[in-house]
Amino acid sequence: MIRKSDVISLEPSRTPYDLEWRMFGFPIRVNPWFWLIMAMLGGRSLQFGFEVLLLFVLVAFVSVLVHELGHAFMMRRFGGIPRIVLTGFGGVAISGTGGRTRMERILISLAGPFAGLSLFGIVVGSDALFHWAETSRMTVFAYVFLYQVNLYWNILNLLPVFPLDGGQVVRNAVSRSEYTGLRLATQVSMVTCGIVVMYCFFANQLNWIPVDPLFTGVMFGLLGYQNYMIYQQLNGPRSFSDDPFRR
Template identity: 40%
Template sequence: MIAEPQPTPYDLTFRIFRFPVRIHPMFWLTTLLTGQTSLQRESPLPLLAIWVAVVFVSILVHELGHAFAFRWFRADSRVCLYWFGGLATSNNPPGRPWPSIAVSLAGPGAGFILAAIVFATNRASGWSVQSLYTYEAYYQLMWVNLAWGLMNLLPVLPLDGGQVCRQLYRIGGARRSEEAALKTSVAVGAVVAAYGLMDYLGQPRALFNEIPSELRFQSLFTTVLFALLAYGSYQALEQLRSYSPWESSYDDTPWRRR
């Protein structure tokens, strides 16, 4: 899930702020699937279109945050949107831990800034109450950039929080920082998936009734996503344990291994 997908004839490509951007067709498909609840509401097609537009803008802003951070450290960068999100990659990324952490945090940070702009403009003009569609756009922009941004900071690989966790283990002098990061990813991913499943099933009700709705998943998609991330980290951990010290380094980040 951290590898850049192969180009297809159906990719949409363009440049923004001199960064090459490529949108894989699976990005549109998964975005439509995650917005399928719009089809159960009044005016389903316009609401679904708003959802797709919000996800596109939000994830593009997120990846541009990474891209600008790469540029700050004099590294080239390109952006690809695909599957459940996107990827900003570089051929010459910063190899030191602190710059790598800055690059990882720049993505969620850009999303938080976008949410702050949306919130401030709405407070100033009240544009969100003009119609159902403007309210939907406001709500979805705040949800995607805040809730997804915070979720992305969980120490689960290959999310940005997982990348930060890996670098913090390196800074802390962990003997096998990659192995420690993967163990953390497996544990946290499994706990989040279990939490999401229980919330989705509504059990135990006494527990989840006390949790604010903003902190509840109630989404089978989120549950499956974190279960897959935990399993992927487990597979990577088993593969890492099979490596000989002379064949691979425990401390290489994914972008340095490519």
């Protein structure tokens, strides 16, 4: 979950190829880049057949949407009017209102990972009860993809890296001041990103599983750089009225 003031540059412009509909009263838009990036991310599955790659993209779509719906429902619970946009590297739930207190904002941030991990629990629990995963070749792949995406992606999302959900929690938990909270959150984010990038380097060398070390390392490297730029901006000359991170 990211507030609109944090993600203006992350929300893509509309295109003639956007997929749009309403679900549970929320406007939902899928940018074409979402499908392309998800297909690239699941590129390894192409060795098992094109239909397996399509299955991965479908699982990623459902999983990211469930995650963002978690944010959106909590935003609406606190008076927001959210919309959901699925973009190149995931999705955002955006609302100009809702989440007025620190605790409300923290709960909104945690609602997305909670929804994703709940889906993970449903997948694992239903297979334990009904043993559906091994009924066919495609259900095996579906189970593996649902397991990996909803467990590992949501765990990564909880890392204290802004603007991921864990970074949002840090931002709101460490200080009553949004400026001070964001400044501390970017510092924690840079350290965390450095650790993750180092882990991914060794994971790539040693062929560790479960995460794709190349994709994860590049993503957290970019997030670390983004936080460095935000930190530099926060430390530069500014007046309160010009604060770009003021609500």
